[in-house]
Amino acid sequence: MPLTLRCHSVNTYCFSKLWFKCGSIDLRQGDIAKITSLAKSWVYADLLIKPEEITLFRVRSEGGLSLLHVTYRALAELIKSFIDTAKNPKFLGNIYHNALYEWNVEDNTLMNNPGKSPFYSAAFFEAIKVVKLNEPLQVHQLSTGMWYRALLKHFVLTEKDENEFVFDILPKVQLRNPFVDWQVTWSYICNPALGSQESSFLFRWIHNLLPTQQILAKVLRSQHSSQLCSLCDLQIVGDLLHSSFRCSFNSGVDRWLISSLQKVLPNLEDKDLLYLRFPIDRPTDALAASWLTAMVLEAIWLARLQKKQTSIRVVRAMVESSIMMLRKSRQSTMAEAIDKFEI
Numbered sequence: 001m002p003l004t005l006r007c008h009s010v011n012t013y014c015f016s017k018l019w020f021k022c023g024s025i026d027l028r029q030g031d032i033a034k035i036t037s038l039a040k041s042w043v044y045a046d047l048l049i050k051p052e053e054i055t056l057f058r059v060r061s062e063g064g065l066s067l068l069h070v071t072y073r074a075l076a077e078l079i080k081s082f083i084d085t086a087k088n089p090k091f092l093g094n095i096y097h098n099a100l101y102e103w104n105v106e107d108n109t110l111m112n113n114p115g116k117s118p119f120y121s122a123a124f125f126e127a128i129k130v131v132k133l134n135e136p137l138q139v140h141q142l143s144t145g146m147w148y149r150a151l152l153k154h155f156v157l158t159e160k161d162e163n164e165f166v167f168d169i170l171p172k173v174q175l176r177n178p179f180v181d182w183q184v185t186w187s188y189i190c191n192p193a194l195g196s197q198e199s200s201f202l203f204r205w206i207h208n209l210l211p212t213q214q215i216l217a218k219v220l221r222s223q224h225s226s227q228l229c230s231l232c233d234l235q236i237v238g239d240l241l242h243s244s245f246r247c248s249f250n251s252g253v254d255r256w257l258i259s260s261l262q263k264v265l266p267n268l269e270d271k272d273l274l275y276l277r278f279p280i281d282r283p284t285d286a287l288a289a290s291w292l293t294a295m296v297l298e299a300i301w302l303a304r305l306q307k308k309q310t311s312i313r314v315v316r317a318m319v320e321s322s323i324m325m326l327r328k329s330r331q332s333t334m335a336e337a338i339d340k341f342e343i
Contacts, residue, residue: 003200004060004189006043007067014039015068022077026119027070036070043067048219049209052171057156063171063186063206069152076147079128082120088140105129130154173207173275180275188276188290193326193334198294201301205240205294206275210301213238231304245270249309250300256312257296260341261289273297288337295319319343 001009018035043065044050051065058064084090086097099114104125131150132139142150158166174182189202204210214237216224229238231249236242245254254270261268264285265278272278273293280286296315303310320343326335 002196003043003047004065004203005196005200007056007065010039010043011066011068015070015073018070019073019077022074023081024078026078026121026124027074032070032074039067039070047209048211049215051207051209054157054169055171055207057152058171060190061186063174063182063189063203065203068148069156072151072155073148075124075127076144076151078120078124079147080142080144082124083128083139083142100125101128105132127151127155171207177275180277184286185276188287188294191287191290191294193287193291193331194294198291198298201298202276202290202294205297208240210240210243211305212240212243214240231307241271241274243304244297244300245273247304249304251309251311253296253300253310253312253315256315257293260292260343263342264340265289284333284337285340288334288340291334292319292338292341292343295322316343 040056043056055064056067057069059066082097083101085092085094086101096114099111100117100120102108102111103114104122105128128139131142131147131154134154135142135146135150137146156169158168160166174180185206189199189206191199194202208215213224213229214227217227227237228235229242229247229249231238232247234242234246234248236246238247244250245258247254258268258270258273261278265280267279276290276293278286278289280289296319299310299315299318323335323338326332326338
């Protein structure tokens with residue numbers, strides 16, 4: 001199964017069997033760790049290099065995989081059921097829950113202390129406080145999904161500095177390349193004209209998770225002692241740029257891709273494609289360029305993994321057959337944009 005679909009599969013078919021219990025019980029840390037470990041082991045089953053933890057829980061439109069965070073999704077279910085009986089006027093109220101809410105969340109010291117609840121921890125009430133202070137809606141108006149997104153935002157995706165300034169936690173690839181318009185780059189992964197296989201390839205491409213010779217030498221030192229490209233005689237480090245665009249093993253397919261893109265983007269350089277930077281004002285043309293890039297680069301990488309040289313003729317035939325499929329689908333406009341590159 002393609003990488004970008006695995007988390008959706010886990011969320012839909014595995015985690016859904018868990019959430020209905022979380023409205024009445026607080027999961028133990030051991031259970032959370034075991035469930036999360038099993039989910040990760042399946043998502044990462046065939047990956048030599050694992051993406052950063054933060055990318056697991058970021059949404060796909062922000063360069064993530066959209067895996068549900070077990071801790072905070074379960075906590076959202078528990079908070080929602082508690083708030084419904086403590087503060088929501090649409091539900092039959094619970095006096096004990098209301099007292100716990102007033103004492104622990106509203107800090108109402110004019111009432112008698114209801115005592116420490118064996119079912120709700122101090123962290124539980126602290127989480128409600130944080131969301132209550134930072135969300136515009138009243139707590140009883142928040143749905144389970146809203147609770148989850150708010151908890152994830154405040155406890156996983158952001159952090160505070162010494163001056164109490166809140167900022168987003170970003171993947172390393174964004175921190176190393178601050179001048180890239182990442183919102184646009186991430187949108188190319190979600191290109192509706194791309195299949196899930198190509199979207200997964202682009203995800204691994206942008207996050208530098210592909211097994212280049214440079215990566216293999218760092219991860220599997222006992223088997224790969226040299227970082228030099230093993231498929232050509234240039235004695236150059238086999239990094240992502242060389243392996244994709246400058247290696248003679250690619251049989252000119254990489255240069256054919258660049259020359260095709262330069263028919264619409266005359267100033268495009270191969271290094272621009274590392275982060276899919278297309279200087280195009282028209283969004284449709286940019287999506288078309290990302291589609292063509294994904295299709296050709298994936299063909300190059302499949303050939304490199306099999307150590308079998310491909311050819312421009314074979315890759316062009318594959319691309320043209322995919323364009324024919326687009327013309328017969330709702331993506332016919334995309335096919336017309338791709339025709340501008342005159343492949």
